[in-house]
Amino acid sequence: MPDLGLDVLFKGKNMLRLLGGLWVAVRISLISVALSIPLGILLGIVMTWKNPVTKTVTRIYLEFIRIMPQLVLLFIVFFSSTRTFGWDISGELASVIVFTAWGTAEMGDLVRGALISIPKHQYESGAALALSPFQTYFYIIIPQTVRRLIPLSINLVTRMIKTTSLILMIGVVEVLKVAQQIIEANRMSSPNAAFGIYLVVLIMYFMICWPISMLARYLEKKWR
Amino acid sequence: MAEVLLKVKDLVKQFDGGTVLDGISFDVRRGEVIVVVGSSGCGKSTLLRCINALEPIQGGSVELGGEPVVYGSKNLARMRQQIGMVFQSYDLFPHMNVIDNILLAPLKVQKRNKSEARAEAMELLKRVGLEDKAESYPRQLSGGQKQRVAIVRALCMHPVLLLFDEVTAALDPEMVREVLDVMLDLAGQGRTMIIVTHEMQFARAIADRVLFIDNGKIVEDSDPDTFFESPKSDRAKQFLNIFNFERSK
Amino acid sequence: MNWDFILKYLPLYETAALLTVKIGLIGIALSIAVGFLCAAALYFKVPVLRQIVIVYIEISRNTPLLIQLFFIYYALPKVGVAMSAQFCGVLGLAFLGGSYMAEAFRSGLEAVEPIQNESALSLGMERSQALRYVILPQAVSISVPAFVANIIFLLKETSVFSAISLMDLMFTAKDLIGQYYKTTESLFLLVVFYLIILLPVSILGSYVERRLRYAGFGS
Numbered sequence A: 001m002p003d004l005g006l007d008v009l010f011k012g013k014n015m016l017r018l019l020g021g022l023w024v025a026v027r028i029s030l031i032s033v034a035l036s037i038p039l040g041i042l043l044g045i046v047m048t049w050k051n052p053v054t055k056t057v058t059r060i061y062l063e064f065i066r067i068m069p070q071l072v073l074l075f076i077v078f079f080s081s082t083r084t085f086g087w088d089i090s091g092e093l094a095s096v097i098v099f100t101a102w103g104t105a106e107m108g109d110l111v112r113g114a115l116i117s118i119p120k121h122q123y124e125s126g127a128a129l130a131l132s133p134f135q136t137y138f139y140i141i142i143p144q145t146v147r148r149l150i151p152l153s154i155n156l157v158t159r160m161i162k163t164t165s166l167i168l169m170i171g172v173v174e175v176l177k178v179a180q181q182i183i184e185a186n187r188m189s190s191p192n193a194a195f196g197i198y199l200v201v202l203i204m205y206f207m208i209c210w211p212i213s214m215l216a217r218y219l220e221k222k223w224r
Numbered sequence B: 001m002a003e004v005l006l007k008v009k010d011l012v013k014q015f016d017g018g019t020v021l022d023g024i025s026f027d028v029r030r031g032e033v034i035v036v037v038g039s040s041g042c043g044k045s046t047l048l049r050c051i052n053a054l055e056p057i058q059g060g061s062v063e064l065g066g067e068p069v070v071y072g073s074k075n076l077a078r079m080r081q082q083i084g085m086v087f088q089s090y091d092l093f094p095h096m097n098v099i100d101n102i103l104l105a106p107l108k109v110q111k112r113n114k115s116e117a118r119a120e121a122m123e124l125l126k127r128v129g130l131e132d133k134a135e136s137y138p139r140q141l142s143g144g145q146k147q148r149v150a151i152v153r154a155l156c157m158h159p160v161l162l163l164f165d166e167v168t169a170a171l172d173p174e175m176v177r178e179v180l181d182v183m184l185d186l187a188g189q190g191r192t193m194i195i196v197t198h199e200m201q202f203a204r205a206i207a208d209r210v211l212f213i214d215n216g217k218i219v220e221d222s223d224p225d226t227f228f229e230s231p232k233s234d235r236a237k238q239f240l241n242i243f244n245f246e247r248s249k
Numbered sequence C: 001m002n003w004d005f006i007l008k009y010l011p012l013y014e015t016a017a018l019l020t021v022k023i024g025l026i027g028i029a030l031s032i033a034v035g036f037l038c039a040a041a042l043y044f045k046v047p048v049l050r051q052i053v054i055v056y057i058e059i060s061r062n063t064p065l066l067i068q069l070f071f072i073y074y075a076l077p078k079v080g081v082a083m084s085a086q087f088c089g090v091l092g093l094a095f096l097g098g099s100y101m102a103e104a105f106r107s108g109l110e111a112v113e114p115i116q117n118e119s120a121l122s123l124g125m126e127r128s129q130a131l132r133y134v135i136l137p138q139a140v141s142i143s144v145p146a147f148v149a150n151i152i153f154l155l156k157e158t159s160v161f162s163a164i165s166l167m168d169l170m171f172t173a174k175d176l177i178g179q180y181y182k183t184t185e186s187l188f189l190l191v192v193f194y195l196i197i198l199l200p201v202s203i204l205g206s207y208v209e210r211r212l213r214y215a216g217f218g219s
Helices: A014-047 A052-067 A070-085 A091-117 A120-128 A133-170 A175-185 A193-222 B044-051 B076-081 B098-108 B114-127 B143-155 B173-188 B200-206 B224-229 B234-241 C003-043 C049-061 C065-079 C085-111 C114-122 C127-164 C169-180 C183-214
Strands: B004-015 B018-029 B033-037 B059-064 B083-086 B161-165 B193-196 B209-214 B217-222
Touching: A014 A052, A014 A091, A014 A133, A014 A175, A014 A193, A052 A091, A052 C183, A070 A091, A070 A133, A070 C127, A070 C169, A070 C183, A091 A133, A120 A133, A133 A175, A133 A193, A133 C065, A133 C127, A175 A193, A175 C065, A193 C049, A193 C065, B004 B044, B018 B044, B018 B059, B018 B217, B033 B044, B033 B200, B044 B161, B044 B193, B076 B083, B076 C114, B083 B143, B083 C114, B098 B114, B098 B143, B098 C127, B114 B143, B143 B173, B173 B193, B173 B200, B200 B224, B209 B224, B209 B234, B217 B224, B217 B234, C003 C049, C003 C085, C003 C127, C003 C169, C003 C183, C049 C085, C065 C085, C065 C127, C085 C127, C114 C127, C127 C169, C127 C183, C169 C183
Parallel strands: B033 B193, B033 B209, B083 B161, B161 B193
Antiparallel strands: B004 B018, B004 B059, B209 B217
C-alpha cells in the first residue's frame, strides 16, 4: 500500500481547519443565494414588463453576466474596484457581490420563464370565476410558479457552492487554500499529502452538493 | 370458406399482477373484417399490441399463416412486415416528409427498388386523396390527413393483415369520416383487418364479425346484426345502451 | 485607458486565447464522445456499465472543475500518474463535460415518444434500424439546445485552467495586473477576448434554439 498522505488529515487540527475553509465557501454561497432570491424575483418581474427601456437594460445585464465566466467577473470586481473607486474591498466581499449579481441574473431568468409559462387561460379562468387580479395572482398564479421555481432555485444553490471554489483565485482563504497550506506545511514529513488532502476536499464538495441535487431532483419529479 | 390466417389461442396478458387479457381465443380468416369493441380499459388495444408482439405475453400463442409471432424472437421483424398497424396518433415520423415516412421501411427493411416503391406509394396516396402532400411534413397535415398517411405507410409494406387501434379516437368529428372511408375502401378490396373502434355505426357497416371483450374475455363473437340487434349477454346490452339517448323532456 | 499598452500586449492575449480555444475544443470533443457513450449505456440499460456511469455522472456534476483539476494535476502524480498541464486541462474538461453531455443526449432520447419506436417496429424494422432511422435523428435534434448550452458552459469553465499553471487568458490578465498595475487595460482585454470566443457560440445557440422551438421539421 503506497503512502497516500491520509495520515496528515488526522494530524493536529487539520481536519477542522479544512472544514473551516469549507464553511467560508458555503457561507459565501448561502449569503449570495439569500440575496439573489428576492433580487431575482424582482428582476424576473421587471423582465416581463413591456417597457422597451427596462427590457433592453435587463437584457444586456442578463446576457453580460451569463456570457462572462464567473472568474472574469470576480477579477473585474476584485481588481478594478480598488483602481476605479479607491475601495479596497476584501476578496470575500467581492465574491458576495459577484455571486449575488450572477445569482440574481440566473434567478431572474428562472422567474421570468416561470411567469410567462403560465398559460393565459389560467389568468382568464381566474377572472371568469370573478376573482380580483390580486386573488388570481395569489391563489392561482403564484402557487404554480413556486412549484416550478423551488427545484430550480435549489439547483442554483449547488451551482453556487461549486462556483465558490473559484474564490481561491482572488486570494480568499477557503478550503482549497487551507489544503494548499496543509500540504505545504507537511511537505517534508508527508510528501504525498496532496493526494489524501485533495481527495478529501473533492469528497467534501460532493457530500454537500450531492444531497442538495438529489433533493432538487426529487422535488422536480414530485411536482411535475 | 377461406383459410385461417390468424390464430389467437388462450392469450393471457398481465400487467403488474393485474390480468388484462384472460384466455383470448379466436381465428381470423383471409378477407375477414373483425371489429373489436368493449368499454375503455377492457384490453382491446392490448390485444392488438399482443398480436403484433409489441408486448410480451404470459400465456397462449399467436400464429400468422401457421408461423408463430413471438415477442423477442429472431424472426419477429419479418413477421411484423406482414402485419400492418395504425395507431391512435403521433406515429408518423416527424423528422421525415410524407413520402419518406412511407418509403423508409420498404427501402430499408425490404430493400425494394426505389422508383418502383415510390410509384406504388404515389398511387396509394392518390387513392386516399393526398397525392399533393407527398413532400409535406407531418406537422403541416391535419389529424385526418396524418392517419391516412399512416394507413398508406402500412399498406406499402404489402401486409396480409391490418390492425387499426382506435385510429379516429383523437380526431375532430369532421375528420373521422375521411379516415373511415379509406378503411371501408380497404374492406371492399377484400383486405383482412382487425379494427378496434368506438364508432358503432361504422363498426356495424364494416364488420363481418364483432368481438365484444369484457374483463379480458371474449363475451360475444357474432355477426354485426346479431350483436347490435339482439346481444346475448347483459354486459353487451349495458354496453350498447351507452350509445342510446332518450329525450329528456 | 492606455491604448499603447493594449496594442503592445495584444499578441500575448492572442496566444493565451488560442490556448483556451485549443484545450476547450479538444475537451468539448471528448465530452461529446464520453457523453454519447454514457447516454447509450443508460438508454440501453447495459448492466454494470450503467451503474458505473451513474456514479460517474453524480461525481462529475456535484464537484467543481477547479477541484477536479487540482486532483488530476496535483494529487494523481503522488500515486504515479503524472500528466502535462495541458493534458490535465483536456482531461478535466472532458471529465466534467462528459456528464453534462450525457444528460443532454439522454433527455433527448427520452423525449422521443415510445410510439415512435413501436410504429417503426410494427413496420418490420429491427431495433437497430428503428434506432438509427427513427429515434436517433429525433433525439439529436431535441438535444441540440442543451448541447449548445453545454458548449458555452464548458468554454466558460476553461477560465480556471490558470490554477494548474496553464498560461491562458486569466493567467495573462493576472500577470499583467501584478507586473504593471494596468488593471483597467488588462481587464478590458480579458473581457474583449472572452466575448470574441463566447459571443458567436451564444448567438449561434439562440438562433438554433429559436429555429427548433418555433419551427421544427418542415419549414
